[in-house]
Amino acid sequence: MRIIQNNILPPRGFAAINLFGVIFTRQEPHTLSARTLRHEAIHTAQMREMLFIPFYIWYGFEWLFRLNQYRDRMEAYRNISFEREAFTNDRNENYLKERRFYSFFKYLRNGK
Numbered sequence: 001m002r003i004i005q006n007n008i009l010p011p012r013g014f015a016a017i018n019l020f021g022v023i024f025t026r027q028e029p030h031t032l033s034a035r036t037l038r039h040e041a042i043h044t045a046q047m048r049e050m051l052f053i054p055f056y057i058w059y060g061f062e063w064l065f066r067l068n069q070y071r072d073r074m075e076a077y078r079n080i081s082f083e084r085e086a087f088t089n090d091r092n093e094n095y096l097k098e099r100r101f102y103s104f105f106k107y108l109r110n111g112k
Contacts, residue, residue, distance in 0.1 A: 001041060003029040018043045020052055039090035042099075046082050049101050055082075081107040 002022045009024035010017035016025045016032060018040045025032060047055045059082060066076035077083060084107035089095040 001037065001044065003032065005029055016040055018047075021047060034093075035090050038093070038095070039086045041096060042086040042089060043082060045096060045099065046085070046104055058082075081105070 003016075004022060004024050005026070005028060006024055007026060009019075010026065015027070015036050016023050018024075021044045023029075023032070023037075023040050050058065059080060062080045062082075063076055066079045067073065070076050070079065078087070081104045085104045088107070089099075092098075
């Protein structure tokens with residue numbers, strides 16, 4: 001995974017953002033936790049299986065749906081199926097080896 005330190009991305013309050021498999025961070029790359037790197041690696045796997053552009057389209061539409069559902073930007077973000085899968089499994093060092101394709105589908109229902 002390529003990691004780029006910069007002063008623009010991610011938005012404040014976030015440790016990193018993954019764009020097309022490249023991690024952007026405001027902090028020194030070596031200070032990113034193993035958990036954050038696993039979280040972003042899960043997103044890279046999701047992007048690859050959806051061929052990148054459809055991932056971002058789905059992500060955006062689902063965020064809008066969740067925003068309407070929860071009326072809170074951060075609550076909407078935390079309940080996007082891609083994020084729910086990544087947050088649920090980013091402590092598991094073997095998750096990407098065990099993960100099945102399109103695993104985020106099981107996180108679509110009910111949010112929270």
